[in-house]
Amino acid sequence: MASIGPNEIFFLLQGLKWTVALTLIGFIGGGVFGLLVALARTADHKLARRITAGYIAVFQGTPLLMQLFVVYYGVALIGLDIDAWLAVAIAFTLHASAFLGEIWRGGIQAVPKGQTEAAKALGLHYPSIMKDVILPQAFKIALPATIGFLVQLIKGTSLAAIVGFVELSRAGQIVSNQTFRPLTVFALVGLIYFLICWPLSLWGARQEARLQTASR
Incomplete structure (x- = not known):
């Protein structure tokens, strides 16, 4: 069995870099579109509410793994050739927008x-009401759930390996195959x-406790 040396550690850190990058892209992109989803879900327009409710139902009711497959292989069926990086970025952005949209919808509706x-x-x-009055309070209410979703998103990036994207988990698998030390490698991962x-989980728990204290 080969030893785990600096080269293997560096390779894992390279995978970690892409895990963090994918998480940030999915969370930021999902946050932008998720805000639009949340605003549509709470709008007076009935059609907008129904469309976004269906959008959320699709992404919350299907596995993330399937969503990655659909984006990666689905775009190829319409003649577009995209690499694994772009495919998983799109998939995670859509996935995050549905969950964050629903989380923030709950925060908006929780404001008296x-x-x-x-x-x-x-x-x-309306724009001033949402920007200056409602959204600051809604985001504060939804912060613990938002942090919790961020934690889930970080762990969910491990599924990106299924379409050939080398993130932390996939890097660990490669190192494990090279060194024949799966327990050591995956314990490190x-x-x-x-x-x-x-x-992040501790921060979310503290924010939730603070919010419960403030509401008493």
């Missing part, structure tokens, strides 16, 4: 209706995931 009525009484229009996700 009196806030909206008071803003309208002051003559504020698991430790890296833990060191990333555990502080």
Whole structure:
């Protein structure tokens, strides 16, 4: 059995780099589109609510693995040739937008209706009401759930290996095959995931406790 040396550690860190990059792209892109989904879900327009409800149902009701397959192989059927990096970025952005949209929809609807009525009484229009009154409170309410989803998204990036994307888990598999030390390699990979996700989980728990204290 080969030993795990600096080259193998460097390769794992390269995989970690792509895991972090994919998480950031999925979370930021999903956040942008998720905000639009949340606004549509809470709009007065009935058709917009139905369309976005269906969009959320599709992505929440199907496995992320299947969504990766559909994006990666589906675009090839319409004649587009994209690499694994772009395919998984699109898939994770769509996946995150559905979940974040629903999380933030709940935050918007949790804001007391009196806030909206008071803003309208002051003559504020819809964009100002949402930007200055509703969304700051909604995001604060939804922060623990948003952090929890971020943790799930980080761990979900391991599924990107199925379409040939080399992230942390796939890098660990490659190193394991080269060194014949699967327990050691995947214990190290698991430790890296833990060191990333555990502080985020603690932060989310503290935010939830703070929110519960403030609501009493």
